[in-house]
Amino acid sequence: MLQKESFELYxxxxxLKEAHLVLSFKGDFNQELTKALLILTQNRExxxxxxxxxxxxxxxVLVECIQNICNHGVTSVDNSNLVPGIVLLGxxxxxxxxxxxxxxxxxxxxxxxEKLTKIQGMSLKEMKTxxxxxxxNSELSESGNAGIGFLHIARKACQPIKFEFKKIDxxxxxxxxxxxxxxxx
Amino acid sequence: xxxxxxERANDVPNIILDAENGVFEIKGRSFPEEIMxxxxxxxxxxxxxxxxxxxxxxxxxxxxxFNSSTYxxxxxxxxxxxxxxxxxxxxxxIWGCRDRDGDMREAGExxxxxxxxxxxxxxxx
Numbered sequence: 001m002l003q004k005e006s007f008e009l010y011x012x013x014x015x016l017k018e019a020h021l022v023l024s025f026k027g028d029f030n031q032e033l034t035k036a037l038l039i040l041t042q043n044r045e046x047x048x049x050x051x052x053x054x055x056x057x058x059x060x061v062l063v064e065c066i067q068n069i070c071n072h073g074v075t076s077v078d079n080s081n082l083v084p085g086i087v088l089l090g091x092x093x094x095x096x097x098x099x100x101x102x103x104x105x106x107x108x109x110x111x112x113x114e115k116l117t118k119i120q121g122m123s124l125k126e127m128k129t130x131x132x133x134x135x136x137n138s139e140l141s142e143s144g145n146a147g148i149g150f151l152h153i154a155r156k157a158c159q160p161i162k163f164e165f166k167k168i169d170x171x172x173x174x175x176x177x178x179x180x181x182x183x184x185x
Numbered sequence: 186x187x188x189x190x191x192e193r194a195n196d197v198p199n200i201i202l203d204a205e206n207g208v209f210e211i212k213g214r215s216f217p218e219e220i221m222x223x224x225x226x227x228x229x230x231x232x233x234x235x236x237x238x239x240x241x242x243x244x245x246x247x248x249x250x251f252n253s254s255t256y257x258x259x260x261x262x263x264x265x266x267x268x269x270x271x272x273x274x275x276x277x278x279i280w281g282c283r284d285r286d287g288d289m290r291e292a293g294e295x296x297x298x299x300x301x302x303x304x305x306x307x308x309x310x
Binding site: 070 | 195214218249250251252253260283284285286287289295
């Protein structure tokens, strides 16, 4: 029998349902989990019933968001390939909303703020030009995303990307990121 | 030259680069953990191929979705094809999309804007 002061599963279940979540995961991310989450997502009825175009858009952005956690999040232990994080996928009002959270070193916050603020202020045309310029002037690196990950995401969005940082301790902050995609072609 | 075959996985497309039989194709999903593990050998193969390409090179892409590293890798590959077209090899890119997949069609059109090789768009299953 659950203790009264223990975690209230039903309240959590209710809040997830009210948020219209299709997928939620909090834990340690790596490529194997990424693959599993993508397969899980594309097989969900609420995703399969959407147009092929919407599915392509969603899965392409979702994989980018999750791999951002894997590539840029702070690992829980040195030399580990496991990155703690959270991903939520909601569907409501004819839109998909992907929210992610991962730890980031405090020293990297300002650079990321600058980058994302710049993207928030760009038109679609400007984002396309910027992506092209970066790609044509960069090398493909062993890990990471060729430097265009957030642009790749933002270009598919139906409204500006959102982000915020919450201080966790002296060294780390939680990077919270959100992107909204239309379900329409 | 040797044929390069990379077998399909959940995060890696099926890749066949077979100059002898004129089969050049990349089909599936592409979001490998380490992009160079997959596209490094592809680019090495292409670097060799362009030294003595076939008279015609028909390169087929049929992608479901891909990450931004793959986007860069595809562009690199297309630029290699551009380097031999048309004098050394008559190149044709076949960009396959599922029916009504406007997003993937748009991706193909974007690549077509960036390289000077002919693109043909086809509907696939």
